Structures are given as C-alpha cells and as structure tokens.
Amino acid sequence: MSGRNLRMPVIAALCLVTFGAYFTLKDCGFVNYDDYKYVIDNYNIQGGLTLDGVLWALKTSYFSYWHPLTWISHMADISLYGLNPHGHHLSSLLIHVGAVTAVFLFLNYATGRLWQSALVAALFALHPINVESVAWVSERKNVLCALFWFITAAAYVYYARGPAFSRYVIVLLCYLFALMSKPMAVTLPVMMLILDYWPLARVRGNGKMNGLLVLEKLPFFVLSALSSALTIYGQAKNEAVASLTESSLWFRLSSAALSYMTYLGKAFWPTALCVFYPYKEISSPWPVVLSAAALVVITGAAVWIRKTQPYVLAGWLWFLVTLVPVLQFVQTSAAPVADRYAYIPFAGIFIIVSWGIFDFFKNNRTIIPVFAAALLLPLALLTYRQTGYWRDTGTLFKHAIDVTENNFLAYNLYGTHLLSTGETDGAIEQFTRALRILPDYPALNFNMWSALIIKGKKAEAAPYFEKSLPYWAVEGESSVFKLGLSYLRQKNYDTAVEFFLKVLVINQQNKLIYKYIGMALMGLHRYEDALAYIDKGLEASADNWELYFQKGLVLKEMGRREDAVLNFKEAQRLAPHSQNPGPNIETMLKSVQTQ
Incomplete structure (x- = not known):
C-alpha cells in the first residue's frame, strides 16, 4: 500500500489506542478546582448554545481570559448533555483525538514521512502528561487551542507550498480560532518561522528572502500582540499578576531555567504527575546554574548538528519557544510547572524522538516497530492510570x-x-x-x-x-x-x-x-x-x-x-x-x- 492509502488505517489505529488509554474517563466527574466556576456555577453558559450566550462569550474576559470559542464549546455541551460530566469529558476526549489526527496529518503533509509522523502523533496521544488537559473539564481551552494550532500549522504548509491570498486568509482565520480558544497560541507566528527552516526549507542564505518571510508573518504577530495584551489586562484586572516586589526578576528567571529542566525530566520519566506543583524555595544558586548550563549545551548541540539532523534544532526550538508564555515571566500563577502547559510544547520533543529513532535504526528498520511498541505501551498504561486519578476531587487531590x-x-x-x-x-x-x-x-x-x-x-x-x-x-x-x-x-x-x-x-x-x-x-x-x-x-x-x-x-x-x-x-x-x-x-x- 502507498503512504497515502495507509493514512486512514493509521488514523483509525491512533483513534483506537487513544480511546483505550482514556477509557477510565467514563467514570470521571467534575472536580472542585475551577470546574464549578467554568461550568457548574457559571450562569452565563447555563442556557446552552444561544445567541445571547455567544455574544457574551465574544465580549467577556471572565476568569481572566478572552477565549470565546472555549465558552461556546461549553455552551454546546450544556445543550447536548446538561450537567452530566460524562458528556463534557467525552467532548474533551473527542477534541484530543482530533488534535492527535491533526498532528499526524500536519507532519505527514509537511515532511512526507508517514511512520515518523504516526509515531509523533502516538506519543502525543498517549503521553500521560497530557491527561490533565483531556480529563480536566476546565482545560477544554487547552485541547481546543491545540486542535486549531495543528490545523493552522497544516494550513500554513498548504500556503507555503503554493502561496496565494486565499490560502493566506485560511491560515489567518485558523490562527484566530486558536487564539479564541486559548492565548497559549501567541507563539505560533514564531513557530511558522521555525517551520520555514524545517521541514519546509524556505529559509535561504539570501537575507532579503528571509526578511520577506518575517514580513509575511506580520499580521500574525499583530494578532498575537493583541491576544497577549488582552490576557495581561484580564489577569491584571483580576489582580492575578504579581509585581516585581512580590516576585523578583531573578526569581522568575531562575524558576524558568528550573522549569525547563523539570519539563524535560517529565518528558522522559513521566511519574509523580499531579494537578498542581507548588513553587520550591531556591536555597542554592547551583541548581539554577546547572539548569541554565544544560539548556545552553543542548541548544549548542542542536545548532552543531543542524546540517545533518535539522529536525533536532526545529524540535528543540519548538519546545523552548512554546513554553515561554507559561514560564511565569509575567507571573499569574502559583504554579511554576503544570502538566497542561506541556501539551503543545512536548510535540517538539516528540519530533526529535521520532525522527531520531528512525535515524538511529536506519540500517535495521525491522527493529523500529518493536522499539516503538516498547516505548508506547508503558505510556498508554501510565495514561490509563493517570486518568483514573481524575475520578473525583478527593481522588485527585489525595494523589497530589x-x-x-x-x-x-x-x-x-x-x-x-x-x-x-x-x-x-x-x-x-x-x-x-x-x-x-x-x-x-x-x-x-x-x-x-x-x-x-x-x-x-x-x-x-x-x-x-x-x-x-x-x-x-x-x-x-x-x-x-x-x-x-x-x-x-x-x-x-x-x-x-x-x-x-x-x-x-x-x-x-x-x-x-x-x-x-x-x-x-x-x-x-x-x-x-x-x-x-x-x-x-x-x-x-x-x-x-x-x-x-x-x-x-x-x-x-x-x-x-x-x-x-x-x-x-x-x-x-x-x-x-x-x-x-x-x-x-x-x-x-x-x-x-x-x-
């Protein structure tokens, strides 16, 4: 079978294993951490999907965010399921499955690599750090944003292959939908420049050409700036932004360096995951210095091997850039790290892992399916177990x-x-x-x-x-x-x-x-x-x-x-x-x- 004919069977397999890993979601209810404010006690969405509700969603910055598509999705759930939590969880899972499919199709279309793309999508589907985004009703915004993020990326590849005004407008609209789901998408214009480097290879030695690529993204950066301003305004209005006297610049930079390394650790050893990780006192500068040094070394190595393995630099920059909005440089949270923040950034790590496996075993491809199964099966089992912790409030926070x-x-x-x-x-x-x-x-x-x-x-x-x-x-x-x-x-x-x-x-x-x-x-x-x-x-x-x-x-x-x-x-x-x-x-x- 050709690669094109294999796409549908691959998508069907991805959907099947994702539903299997999240099977215990059927037993989960709402939790008393934001779910009441987002859904149960939010009278603005209790009428279901109505014109008045949609108009409210477009105007409000309730709960410190402007994300009207998220509110509209909750209203649709109220119309479909009322306050039955199982229906709300099903919707989030279906959106996650949609995002998994979008990851696969985007990478397959951009690179022409079927199995590498499938492995990235499988890692995205089954990594237990993503359970929080899928199993927490209040994090509907995260899965919805990711869905439109990867659809935007695929639309951008479509535009880059044959630039045309109509295709450009499609990309711009998809990006707007991502921002209307969650402001986490503000880094997507930078990601488009990274995609220009790999896998699209649009970056040239000609500086003028590269300048045009940046200019091409200007409307996207404008939307990103507007979304960032709305978010900071909403957070400040709700007194959620810490001042530099409350949290020093040194503390924020130190926490960012430590957070990067914490996320890397969770990518490769995803245990002791929970709904909330408190700040730890930084009693010594050495963990910060070592973390910063490790980031510099990894970045230098990615640059060093960029000519032979360009996907390493692209995937590493994906990880670094997309985490920036949640590293608390503008401190709005009591959590330096959160599983939900890794939902989109870890896709960059998964690209490095997937393409790296195929490069490492390029002389013995028969071992790759065995290696991939040995990698994915434990992740699926961990996801199955992690989903069970979201059964109810007591189970969730007792585990934490x-x-x-x-x-x-x-x-x-x-x-x-x-x-x-x-x-x-x-x-x-x-x-x-x-x-x-x-x-x-x-x-x-x-x-x-x-x-x-x-x-x-x-x-x-x-x-x-x-x-x-x-x-x-x-x-x-x-x-x-x-x-x-x-x-x-x-x-x-x-x-x-x-x-x-x-x-x-x-x-x-x-x-x-x-x-x-x-x-x-x-x-x-x-x-x-x-x-x-x-x-x-x-x-x-x-x-x-x-x-x-x-x-x-x-x-x-x-x-x-x-x-x-x-x-x-x-x-x-x-x-x-x-x-x-x-x-x-x-x-x-x-x-x-x-x-």
Missing part, C-alpha cells in the same frame, strides 16, 4: 498530596472535599497542614473557620474569621450561602443559622437571606425569632413574595391561621408568573382554610 511535598493547594482542596462529605475532622487536619505553609491565606482561613464552626468550636474559629475577611469580600457570600443551604438540607439547623447570619454580615442588601434564616429557625421551632427576621426582610423589601410565603408558613405552624391566609394571599398577588409558585401557595391556602 501523595506525590508532592508542601502542596498547600492540594491540602486545601482535599480538605474542602472532606468537609463536603461530612468528614470534618479530616478536613481540619488538611487545613492545618496547609496553614503551616500559608498561614495568612484568606481562602484557607475561611475554610478552617467553616470547619470549626461546624464542630461547634466558635472560640477557636474566631481568629480564622478575622484572617479570612479578604476572601469574604470577594467570594464569601456565595460560599457561605451554599454551606448554609447544605446544612439546611441536612436539617442541621443550628449550623445553617450560623452561616446564613454570616451572609447577612457580608451583604446587608441580600433581602432573600431573611427567608432562609426564617426556614432554619422554623426547623428549630423558634417561630417568634423566625417571624422577627422575616419582618426585617419585609421592611426592606415589601414586594418580596417569597418572604410573605415564608411568613405564612411560620404563622401556620404557630396556629395563627387567619394571619397565615393573609400572607399567602399577598404572596400569590406578588408572585411572578415566570417562576410559577402559584400551585404551592394555593395548596397552602386550601390547607389552612380547611383546618
């Missing part, structure tokens, strides 16, 4: 605790998971461990305060409440209300009252909270107190039908039937038809009137 040290985020989120499942003592233990690392972190102090309040240890909780005040100002109201509602549903009325009263402290304009305070006090049979709070709510919001309805329920329990009827009738008069509360009110009216 097991494979890292001083992981304050893992302690915190594992603790919140334990708190949500009623394991309050275990949660307190995790929050204590995290607070040893970051004693003044507001969110941690808030979580510790919550846990101690649940245990009834109000005196012990008080200091944590004071330290958590900045968190209350940003996210406290929503978090506290959800905790109160959770305990109301569990009929833990005392604790529910504590949380609802804290909501009132945070936001005195929240008139509806009086209803929930009344419900919790009703559960405690404190009817007079319940009435007092509901009346306070009605003083500030006299047209709130829910407060009248709740007052009617309290009066009914107190045996004051006539007063209850009056309040139910007022609720019925004020109730908006769109919320359709009428039948419940009518039922209560009939119930009271027939007593």
Whole structure:
C-alpha cells in the first residue's frame, strides 16, 4: 500500500489506542478546582448554545481570559448533555483525538514521512502528561487551542507550498480560532518561522528572502500582540499578576531555567504527575546554574548538528519557544510547572524522538516497530492510570498530596472535599497542614473557620474569621450561602443559622437571606425569632413574595391561621408568573382554610 492509502488505517489505529488509554474517563466527574466556576456555577453558559450566550462569550474576559470559542464549546455541551460530566469529558476526549489526527496529518503533509509522523502523533496521544488537559473539564481551552494550532500549522504548509491570498486568509482565520480558544497560541507566528527552516526549507542564505518571510508573518504577530495584551489586562484586572516586589526578576528567571529542566525530566520519566506543583524555595544558586548550563549545551548541540539532523534544532526550538508564555515571566500563577502547559510544547520533543529513532535504526528498520511498541505501551498504561486519578476531587487531590511535598493547594482542596462529605475532622487536619505553609491565606482561613464552626468550636474559629475577611469580600457570600443551604438540607439547623447570619454580615442588601434564616429557625421551632427576621426582610423589601410565603408558613405552624391566609394571599398577588409558585401557595391556602 502507498503512504497515502495507509493514512486512514493509521488514523483509525491512533483513534483506537487513544480511546483505550482514556477509557477510565467514563467514570470521571467534575472536580472542585475551577470546574464549578467554568461550568457548574457559571450562569452565563447555563442556557446552552444561544445567541445571547455567544455574544457574551465574544465580549467577556471572565476568569481572566478572552477565549470565546472555549465558552461556546461549553455552551454546546450544556445543550447536548446538561450537567452530566460524562458528556463534557467525552467532548474533551473527542477534541484530543482530533488534535492527535491533526498532528499526524500536519507532519505527514509537511515532511512526507508517514511512520515518523504516526509515531509523533502516538506519543502525543498517549503521553500521560497530557491527561490533565483531556480529563480536566476546565482545560477544554487547552485541547481546543491545540486542535486549531495543528490545523493552522497544516494550513500554513498548504500556503507555503503554493502561496496565494486565499490560502493566506485560511491560515489567518485558523490562527484566530486558536487564539479564541486559548492565548497559549501567541507563539505560533514564531513557530511558522521555525517551520520555514524545517521541514519546509524556505529559509535561504539570501537575507532579503528571509526578511520577506518575517514580513509575511506580520499580521500574525499583530494578532498575537493583541491576544497577549488582552490576557495581561484580564489577569491584571483580576489582580492575578504579581509585581516585581512580590516576585523578583531573578526569581522568575531562575524558576524558568528550573522549569525547563523539570519539563524535560517529565518528558522522559513521566511519574509523580499531579494537578498542581507548588513553587520550591531556591536555597542554592547551583541548581539554577546547572539548569541554565544544560539548556545552553543542548541548544549548542542542536545548532552543531543542524546540517545533518535539522529536525533536532526545529524540535528543540519548538519546545523552548512554546513554553515561554507559561514560564511565569509575567507571573499569574502559583504554579511554576503544570502538566497542561506541556501539551503543545512536548510535540517538539516528540519530533526529535521520532525522527531520531528512525535515524538511529536506519540500517535495521525491522527493529523500529518493536522499539516503538516498547516505548508506547508503558505510556498508554501510565495514561490509563493517570486518568483514573481524575475520578473525583478527593481522588485527585489525595494523589497530589501523595506525590508532592508542601502542596498547600492540594491540602486545601482535599480538605474542602472532606468537609463536603461530612468528614470534618479530616478536613481540619488538611487545613492545618496547609496553614503551616500559608498561614495568612484568606481562602484557607475561611475554610478552617467553616470547619470549626461546624464542630461547634466558635472560640477557636474566631481568629480564622478575622484572617479570612479578604476572601469574604470577594467570594464569601456565595460560599457561605451554599454551606448554609447544605446544612439546611441536612436539617442541621443550628449550623445553617450560623452561616446564613454570616451572609447577612457580608451583604446587608441580600433581602432573600431573611427567608432562609426564617426556614432554619422554623426547623428549630423558634417561630417568634423566625417571624422577627422575616419582618426585617419585609421592611426592606415589601414586594418580596417569597418572604410573605415564608411568613405564612411560620404563622401556620404557630396556629395563627387567619394571619397565615393573609400572607399567602399577598404572596400569590406578588408572585411572578415566570417562576410559577402559584400551585404551592394555593395548596397552602386550601390547607389552612380547611383546618
């Protein structure tokens, strides 16, 4: 069979092994690390794929990014699956499979090498470092960006083989789609210049020709600059950018050198992978010096052998360049390294490995399939296992605790998971461990305060409440209300009252909270107190039908039937038809009137 006839069987095999490696994704749910903000509690996408939703996606920088295609993909999932996590995971996996296919077709088209391209695509499909991008619903932006990244690369090869304005426009549109998925694509114009060197061989000794190649990329660099500016603005607006006084230039450069070598280590020895890697204290300059020296030596070696193995220099530059946006030179993250950041950059390493294997065994090609299988099988098994850690929040962060040290985020989120499942003592233990690392972190102090309040240890909780005040100002109201509602549903009325009263402290304009305070006090049979709070709510919001309805329920329990009827009738008069509360009110009216 010719190489062209083998493309479809190769693509089918790549899809099959990818689905097999990610088979445990079917058991995975959402996690409490960004998934709630991106999907579950994001009311902007809850209506599914609508015109209003698309317009919001095009305008918003919610969550510090402008990536409208990502939001639109989440809206489409809501339309297809609702909040069933299995559907959302399936979409991410299908996009990953699409990216794997695009990697193969791009390299095969650019180089004419079928099996080298297939091996690169297989490494991209099966390397366990990519599990985070595929299995984390919030990282839809990463797989979507990669899909359009490799489609853009393929379109660029198509243009370079026969330059024409229509082909140029196609490349520009594909690049725009990549940027609209995630700003990680800002380095793609530089990558086009690297592709001009290898495999397209458009770079010549003629300086004028090379200048034209740079000029040709100018519109792409403009789009890249605009995307970078939007991202930095969004991060700064959300106070996510650290100043040089908080994080020195030396620290950032040192961390970058160490991060490069950490990524290289994970490329060839992908163990102890997890969702979050905290910064480590740089207590000695020697690891930094050795890392920087290693980068210089590897780069020098790649330049030295460029005439005989140009793919080494191209692949190495691919790796170096595409990691630049996530090396925290503009520090926006508490993580110096993240598995998701390697999703596109590692393709450069895979090119070096794949073409290198075929060069090394060029005199004995029969051994290559055996060698490739021996390389891919362990990766597939590691990916299968790594995917299982994304089953739920508890599994994910328990694993992170097991494979890292001083992981304050893992302690915190594992603790919140334990708190949500009623394991309050275990949660307190995790929050204590995290607070040893970051004693003044507001969110941690808030979580510790919550846990101690649940245990009834109000005196012990008080200091944590004071330290958590900045968190209350940003996210406290929503978090506290959800905790109160959770305990109301569990009929833990005392604790529910504590949380609802804290909501009132945070936001005195929240008139509806009086209803929930009344419900919790009703559960405690404190009817007079319940009435007092509901009346306070009605003083500030006299047209709130829910407060009248709740007052009617309290009066009914107190045996004051006539007063209850009056309040139910007022609720019925004020109730908006769109919320359709009428039948419940009518039922209560009939119930009271027939007593």
